Amino acid sequence: MPNSAEQYLNPEVIRNVSRLDLRARFIVEGFLQGLHASPFHGFSVEFSEHRRYSQGDDPKDIDWLVYAKTDRYFVKKFEAETNISGMLLMDLSASMGYTFRQQLNKFEYSICLAAALAYLMIHQQDPVGLMTFDTNINASLPPRSRRSQLAELLGLLSRLSPTGTTDFGTSMKRAAGMLRHRHLMMIFSDLLSDPDQILEGLRYLKHGGHDVILFHVLDEAEVTFPFQGASMMIDPESDESLIVDALGTRPAYLEALKTWRKTLAADALKLGIDYVPLDTSLPFDRALVEYLSQRRARG
Structure with a gap:
């Protein structure tokens, strides 16, 4: 096992920890250890x-x-200034379960991040809740700051699994309609949905007065395209398949990915949303720093 708590920020290390509560604790402890020793001290x-x-x-x-x-x-x-109500929004679509090799898939990576953020917020006495979505809002746990909330939230997260299709835009509209007060909305999704609907859903959240951090989580293979030869690509939500020449496709694919992320970032910036592009190989502290930055900006 690692000698340094900071090593638990590595997804390859944290996957060896089976319990979600321990994953959350180890990630946060590793993060705070690194924060103390860094220029962010x-x-x-x-x-x-x-x-x-x-x-x-x-x-x-x-x-x-x-x-x-x-x-x-x-x-x-x-x-009154120290209190912030957070809401974790977790994408349950089948595509979130994709992984190319034996590592944390997008959903597991997102669950670890959400659990760590919940751990941080509860220990800072900030209320935090959870919503899950695919084509609609499935489960909703209202924000609370008591210690028992963490166990309830982590229990719910640990029972989730990614299945079915998603409608990001409709789900965000429903989420905005369910919340009366301003929240910090922390969204975890691969955003494999209609771009116009994504943008419309985000607008609804902002029009509701919410602050939004959009964690765009992709698999490591989705950002590096490591495939070789004739490769069959299967859509996990529709089961449609396509055989492609990986070597010939890679340059166009990577360029399209770069353009897609730049467009999402630009649209988010216009709306005043923090856009955080991640993949399953990245250490967890990158996302935690974004949360702290957003929290500080509200002060």
């Missing part, structure tokens, strides 16, 4: 209790102990 303090001093704040509220540690001015957050 002091970020976790700011994240949990403080926000950056800005013009108009009373200088008497500056926390000089934090200034001594970070060389930056921060003020203590009021209780």
